[in-house]
Amino acid sequence: MQNECKCNCNTADDPRYVELKAYIDSVKGNEGIAMSVLQEAQTIFGYLPLEVQKFISQNIDVPLAELYGVSTFYSQFTLTPRGKHHIGICLGTACYVRGAQKLVDKFVAELKIAVGETTEDGLFTLDATRCLGCCGLAPVIMIDEDVYGKLDDVDAIPGILDKYRG
Ligand code: FES
Incomplete structure:
Protein backbone atom coordinates (compact mmCIF):
# COMPACT_ATOMS: atom_id res chain seq x y z
CA MET A 1 0.00 0.00 0.00
CA GLN A 2 1.47 3.35 -1.02
CA ASN A 3 0.72 6.49 0.91
CA GLU A 4 0.52 9.83 -0.79
CA CYS A 5 2.50 11.91 1.64
CA LYS A 6 4.53 14.69 -0.01
CA CYS A 7 6.52 15.73 3.03
CA ASN A 8 9.57 13.50 2.32
CA CYS A 9 9.03 11.33 5.40
CA ASN A 10 9.40 7.59 4.91
CA THR A 11 5.80 6.56 5.45
CA ALA A 12 5.19 3.82 2.89
CA ASP A 13 7.02 1.11 4.83
CA ASP A 14 5.96 2.16 8.31
CA PRO A 15 2.88 0.19 9.45
CA ARG A 16 1.93 3.01 11.82
CA TYR A 17 1.48 5.41 8.90
CA VAL A 18 -0.41 2.74 6.98
CA GLU A 19 -2.77 2.34 9.96
CA LEU A 20 -3.19 6.10 10.29
CA LYS A 21 -3.89 6.48 6.56
CA ALA A 22 -6.53 3.75 6.78
CA TYR A 23 -8.20 5.63 9.63
CA ILE A 24 -8.09 8.91 7.72
CA ASP A 25 -9.67 7.22 4.70
CA SER A 26 -12.44 5.85 6.93
CA VAL A 27 -13.42 9.31 8.23
CA LYS A 28 -12.55 11.48 5.23
CA GLY A 29 -15.47 13.60 4.09
CA ASN A 30 -16.87 13.97 7.60
CA GLU A 31 -16.99 17.41 9.22
CA GLY A 32 -14.16 18.54 11.51
CA ILE A 33 -12.08 15.38 11.50
CA ALA A 34 -8.81 17.02 12.61
CA MET A 35 -9.38 16.35 16.30
CA SER A 36 -10.27 12.68 15.88
CA VAL A 37 -7.37 12.11 13.47
CA LEU A 38 -4.93 13.69 15.93
CA GLN A 39 -6.35 11.47 18.70
CA GLU A 40 -5.95 8.38 16.54
CA ALA A 41 -2.40 9.40 15.60
CA GLN A 42 -1.50 9.85 19.24
CA THR A 43 -2.88 6.40 20.03
CA ILE A 44 -0.85 4.85 17.21
CA PHE A 45 2.43 6.75 17.71
CA GLY A 46 2.18 7.57 21.43
CA TYR A 47 2.82 11.25 20.66
CA LEU A 48 2.53 13.73 17.82
CA PRO A 49 5.92 14.53 16.27
CA LEU A 50 6.02 17.17 13.57
CA GLU A 51 6.44 14.64 10.75
CA VAL A 52 3.20 12.94 11.79
CA GLN A 53 1.41 16.28 11.86
CA LYS A 54 2.77 17.01 8.36
CA PHE A 55 1.46 13.66 7.17
CA ILE A 56 -1.98 14.42 8.61
CA SER A 57 -1.96 17.92 7.13
CA GLN A 58 -1.22 16.53 3.66
CA ASN A 59 -3.88 13.87 3.94
CA ILE A 60 -6.80 15.83 5.37
CA ASP A 61 -6.04 19.20 3.74
CA VAL A 62 -5.83 21.11 7.00
CA PRO A 63 -2.91 23.58 7.35
CA LEU A 64 -0.04 22.34 9.51
CA ALA A 65 -0.21 25.53 11.60
CA GLU A 66 -3.81 24.75 12.49
CA LEU A 67 -2.99 21.18 13.54
CA TYR A 68 -0.02 22.41 15.54
CA GLY A 69 -2.27 24.93 17.30
CA VAL A 70 -4.74 22.20 18.27
CA SER A 71 -2.06 19.76 19.39
CA THR A 72 -0.36 22.33 21.63
CA PHE A 73 -3.62 23.74 23.04
CA TYR A 74 -5.14 20.52 24.37
CA SER A 75 -3.32 18.82 27.22
CA GLN A 76 -4.42 15.37 25.99
CA PHE A 77 -1.85 15.73 23.19
CA THR A 78 1.89 15.56 23.60
CA LEU A 79 4.62 16.46 21.12
CA THR A 80 7.32 14.52 22.95
CA PRO A 81 7.59 10.74 23.40
CA ARG A 82 5.88 9.31 26.46
CA GLY A 83 7.18 6.45 28.54
CA LYS A 84 5.59 3.02 28.62
S1 FES B 1 -5.53 16.51 46.43
FE1 FES B 1 -7.19 15.26 45.96
S2 FES B 1 -6.30 13.36 45.49
FE2 FES B 1 -4.62 14.66 45.85
Whole structure:
Protein backbone atom coordinates (compact mmCIF):
# COMPACT_ATOMS: atom_id res chain seq x y z
CA MET A 1 0.00 0.00 0.00
CA GLN A 2 1.47 3.35 -1.02
CA ASN A 3 0.72 6.49 0.91
CA GLU A 4 0.52 9.83 -0.79
CA CYS A 5 2.50 11.91 1.64
CA LYS A 6 4.53 14.69 -0.01
CA CYS A 7 6.52 15.73 3.03
CA ASN A 8 9.57 13.50 2.32
CA CYS A 9 9.03 11.33 5.40
CA ASN A 10 9.40 7.59 4.91
CA THR A 11 5.80 6.56 5.45
CA ALA A 12 5.19 3.82 2.89
CA ASP A 13 7.02 1.11 4.83
CA ASP A 14 5.96 2.16 8.31
CA PRO A 15 2.88 0.19 9.45
CA ARG A 16 1.93 3.01 11.82
CA TYR A 17 1.48 5.41 8.90
CA VAL A 18 -0.41 2.74 6.98
CA GLU A 19 -2.77 2.34 9.96
CA LEU A 20 -3.19 6.10 10.29
CA LYS A 21 -3.89 6.48 6.56
CA ALA A 22 -6.53 3.75 6.78
CA TYR A 23 -8.20 5.63 9.63
CA ILE A 24 -8.09 8.91 7.72
CA ASP A 25 -9.67 7.22 4.70
CA SER A 26 -12.44 5.85 6.93
CA VAL A 27 -13.42 9.31 8.23
CA LYS A 28 -12.55 11.48 5.23
CA GLY A 29 -15.47 13.60 4.09
CA ASN A 30 -16.87 13.97 7.60
CA GLU A 31 -16.99 17.41 9.22
CA GLY A 32 -14.16 18.54 11.51
CA ILE A 33 -12.08 15.38 11.50
CA ALA A 34 -8.81 17.02 12.61
CA MET A 35 -9.38 16.35 16.30
CA SER A 36 -10.27 12.68 15.88
CA VAL A 37 -7.37 12.11 13.47
CA LEU A 38 -4.93 13.69 15.93
CA GLN A 39 -6.35 11.47 18.70
CA GLU A 40 -5.95 8.38 16.54
CA ALA A 41 -2.40 9.40 15.60
CA GLN A 42 -1.50 9.85 19.24
CA THR A 43 -2.88 6.40 20.03
CA ILE A 44 -0.85 4.85 17.21
CA PHE A 45 2.43 6.75 17.71
CA GLY A 46 2.18 7.57 21.43
CA TYR A 47 2.82 11.25 20.66
CA LEU A 48 2.53 13.73 17.82
CA PRO A 49 5.92 14.53 16.27
CA LEU A 50 6.02 17.17 13.57
CA GLU A 51 6.44 14.64 10.75
CA VAL A 52 3.20 12.94 11.79
CA GLN A 53 1.41 16.28 11.86
CA LYS A 54 2.77 17.01 8.36
CA PHE A 55 1.46 13.66 7.17
CA ILE A 56 -1.98 14.42 8.61
CA SER A 57 -1.96 17.92 7.13
CA GLN A 58 -1.22 16.53 3.66
CA ASN A 59 -3.88 13.87 3.94
CA ILE A 60 -6.80 15.83 5.37
CA ASP A 61 -6.04 19.20 3.74
CA VAL A 62 -5.83 21.11 7.00
CA PRO A 63 -2.91 23.58 7.35
CA LEU A 64 -0.04 22.34 9.51
CA ALA A 65 -0.21 25.53 11.60
CA GLU A 66 -3.81 24.75 12.49
CA LEU A 67 -2.99 21.18 13.54
CA TYR A 68 -0.02 22.41 15.54
CA GLY A 69 -2.27 24.93 17.30
CA VAL A 70 -4.74 22.20 18.27
CA SER A 71 -2.06 19.76 19.39
CA THR A 72 -0.36 22.33 21.63
CA PHE A 73 -3.62 23.74 23.04
CA TYR A 74 -5.14 20.52 24.37
CA SER A 75 -3.32 18.82 27.22
CA GLN A 76 -4.42 15.37 25.99
CA PHE A 77 -1.85 15.73 23.19
CA THR A 78 1.89 15.56 23.60
CA LEU A 79 4.62 16.46 21.12
CA THR A 80 7.32 14.52 22.95
CA PRO A 81 7.59 10.74 23.40
CA ARG A 82 5.88 9.31 26.46
CA GLY A 83 7.18 6.45 28.54
CA LYS A 84 5.59 3.02 28.62
CA HIS A 85 4.33 3.82 32.13
CA HIS A 86 2.91 7.14 33.19
CA ILE A 87 3.48 8.29 36.77
CA GLY A 88 1.20 11.06 38.00
CA ILE A 89 1.94 12.58 41.40
CA CYS A 90 -0.99 14.52 42.78
CA LEU A 91 -0.05 18.04 43.81
CA GLY A 92 -3.58 19.02 44.82
CA THR A 93 -3.94 20.78 48.18
CA ALA A 94 -4.68 17.72 50.32
CA CYS A 95 -1.77 15.77 48.87
CA TYR A 96 0.56 18.73 48.98
CA VAL A 97 0.01 19.34 52.69
CA ARG A 98 0.49 15.60 53.32
CA GLY A 99 3.95 15.66 51.76
CA ALA A 100 3.55 15.21 48.00
CA GLN A 101 6.68 17.27 47.36
CA LYS A 102 8.75 14.58 49.11
CA LEU A 103 7.29 12.05 46.68
CA VAL A 104 8.25 14.26 43.76
CA ASP A 105 11.81 14.58 45.08
CA LYS A 106 12.10 10.81 45.55
CA PHE A 107 10.80 9.97 42.07
CA VAL A 108 13.10 12.59 40.53
CA ALA A 109 16.07 11.07 42.40
CA GLU A 110 15.12 7.47 41.55
CA LEU A 111 14.39 8.04 37.88
CA LYS A 112 17.02 10.75 37.31
CA ILE A 113 14.60 12.90 35.33
CA ALA A 114 12.67 16.09 36.02
CA VAL A 115 8.89 16.34 36.20
CA GLY A 116 7.53 16.29 32.65
CA GLU A 117 10.39 14.14 31.34
CA THR A 118 10.72 10.53 30.21
CA THR A 119 13.47 8.14 31.26
CA GLU A 120 16.10 7.32 28.65
CA ASP A 121 14.96 3.70 28.48
CA GLY A 122 11.45 4.91 27.60
CA LEU A 123 9.93 3.13 30.59
CA PHE A 124 8.59 6.00 32.71
CA THR A 125 7.19 9.49 32.21
CA LEU A 126 6.90 11.57 35.37
CA ASP A 127 4.17 14.18 35.75
CA ALA A 128 2.55 16.26 38.44
CA THR A 129 -1.25 16.25 38.35
CA ARG A 130 -4.17 18.12 39.83
CA CYS A 131 -6.45 16.50 42.42
CA LEU A 132 -7.11 12.88 41.48
CA GLY A 133 -10.39 12.88 43.37
CA CYS A 134 -9.39 10.63 46.25
CA CYS A 135 -8.09 13.18 48.77
CA GLY A 136 -8.90 10.85 51.70
CA LEU A 137 -5.95 8.75 50.50
CA ALA A 138 -3.50 11.68 50.38
CA PRO A 139 -0.74 11.69 49.39
CA VAL A 140 -1.69 9.86 46.21
CA ILE A 141 0.09 8.85 43.04
CA MET A 142 -1.10 6.99 39.96
CA ILE A 143 0.98 4.74 37.76
CA ASP A 144 -1.00 4.00 34.62
CA GLU A 145 -4.40 2.93 36.05
CA ASP A 146 -3.04 1.91 39.48
CA VAL A 147 -3.68 4.19 42.46
CA TYR A 148 -1.25 4.27 45.39
CA GLY A 149 -2.67 6.10 48.40
CA LYS A 150 -1.40 7.09 51.85
CA LEU A 151 2.09 6.96 50.41
CA ASP A 152 3.78 8.50 53.43
CA ASP A 153 6.90 6.35 53.24
CA VAL A 154 9.06 7.48 50.31
CA ASP A 155 11.24 4.41 50.80
CA ALA A 156 8.39 2.35 49.33
CA ILE A 157 8.89 4.02 45.95
CA PRO A 158 11.80 1.89 44.62
CA GLY A 159 9.76 -1.26 45.26
CA ILE A 160 6.74 0.23 43.50
CA LEU A 161 8.86 1.13 40.47
CA ASP A 162 10.32 -2.38 40.35
CA LYS A 163 6.83 -3.78 39.73
CA TYR A 164 6.79 -1.97 36.39
CA ARG A 165 10.35 -2.81 35.44
CA GLY A 166 9.78 -6.55 35.16
S1 FES B 1 -5.53 16.51 46.43
FE1 FES B 1 -4.62 14.66 45.85
S2 FES B 1 -6.30 13.36 45.49
FE2 FES B 1 -7.19 15.26 45.96
